[in-house]
Amino acid sequence: xxxxxxxxxxxxxxxxxxxxxxxxxxxxxxxxxxxxxxxxxxxxxxxxxxxxxxxxxxxxxxxxxxxxxxxxxxxxxxxxxxxxxxxxxxxxxxxxxxxxxxxxxxxxxxxxxxxxxxxxxxxxxxxxxxxxxxxxxxxxxxxxxxxxxxxxxxxxxxxxxxxxxxxxxxxxxxxxxxxxxxxxxxxxxxxxxxxxxxxxxxxxxxxxxxxxxxxxxxxxxxxxxxxxxxxxxxxxxxxxxxxxxxxxxxxxxxxxxxxxxxxxxxxxxxxxxxxxxxxxxxxxxxxxxxxxxxxxxxxxxxxxx
Numbered sequence: 001x002x003x004x005x006x007x008x009x010x011x012x013x014x015x016x017x018x019x020x021x022x023x024x025x026x027x028x029x030x031x032x033x034x035x036x037x038x039x040x041x042x043x044x045x046x047x048x049x050x051x052x053x054x055x056x057x058x059x060x061x062x063x064x065x066x067x068x069x070x071x072x073x074x075x076x077x078x079x080x081x082x083x084x085x086x087x088x089x090x091x092x093x094x095x096x097x098x099x100x101x102x103x104x105x106x107x108x109x110x111x112x113x114x115x116x117x118x119x120x121x122x123x124x125x126x127x128x129x130x131x132x133x134x135x136x137x138x139x140x141x142x143x144x145x146x147x148x149x150x151x152x153x154x155x156x157x158x159x160x161x162x163x164x165x166x167x168x169x170x171x172x173x174x175x176x177x178x179x180x181x182x183x184x185x186x187x188x189x190x191x192x193x194x195x196x197x198x199x200x201x202x203x204x205x206x207x208x209x210x211x212x213x214x215x216x217x218x219x220x221x222x223x224x225x226x227x228x229x230x231x232x233x234x235x236x237x238x239x240x241x242x243x244x245x246x247x248x249x250x251x252x253x254x255x256x257x258x259x260x261x262x263x264x265x266x267x268x269x270x271x272x273x274x275x276x277x278x279x280x281x282x283x284x285x286x287x288x289x290x291x292x293x294x295x296x297x298x299x300x301x302x303x304x305x
Contacts (some may be wrong), residue, residue, distance in 0.1 A: 034165055057237070192226070214244025217236070217251065217252050218235075223235060224259060240252055253275065253280075270293065270296075273292060274289075
């Protein structure tokens with residue numbers, strides 16, 4: 001009896017242990033299945049997130065590339081526009097410069113034509129005055145004879161009686177070079193009154209000689225030194241109109257321009273200085289004229305070629 005109970009107890013214990021094992025194994029198996037399903041879902045979500053991230057990275061790369069390409073194209077367009085604007089500005093400046101040059105040349109040509117007309121008119125008047133002087137010099141004064149009969153003055157030795165005398169027969173002309181040089185010496189010494197008389201003799205007795213132009217210039221210089229600018233301009237005009245090829249012509253035109261400026265005739269003075277630069281560009285007088293105009297802020301028009 002005791003042995004049967006002893007054998008049954010281990011069996012019962014084994015059965016109980018088996019039931020306990022079965023009862024505990026069922027929840028563990030259920031929990032493991034849920035975990036596997038959760039892990040599968042988590043893995044699927046992870047894969048989806050990775051695919052989405054990859055897609056986003058790809059699209060962001062495309063967008064970045066497009067943005068960089070657009071920026072490069074915009075920079076190229078800006079550079080092209082700036083270059084075009086600079087080219088247009090350069091062409092506009094060049095066109096304006098050419099127009100200014102052409103306008104200046106046309107104005108200079110018109111001024112030259114007007115001045116030439118004025119010089120021709122003055123030269124014609126000078127010729128008329130000269131002819132009148134020659135006629136007066138060729139008409140000898142009557143010499144009173146006994147009995148109140150007036151007869152022409154005798155001609156020079158060797159000429160027939162009653163022949164018209166030469167100008168030298170009425171009054172002896174002084175030597176040209178000596179008279180001019182004496183006038184220059186007196187002018188440099190400040191003896192203006194004496195020098196003026198000597199220069200006037202040169203002009204009176206040798207009106208057609210080029211040295212008469214030099215004498216006219218020095219007469220203008222005497223008036224200029226005495227600030228008699230109106231008379232000075234008149235003498236300078238005589239040089240420029242009748243003796244334009246005289247060596248003193250550039251100085252005469254320079255001092256005429258300065259005299260005009262000194263008498264508040266600004267436009268006329270500037271015109272004369274520009275003409276001097278145009279006619280005698282390589283002379284010291286032209287350099288003085290350029291310096292004067294630059295100091296006044298006046299644009300110097302290039303001479304026409």
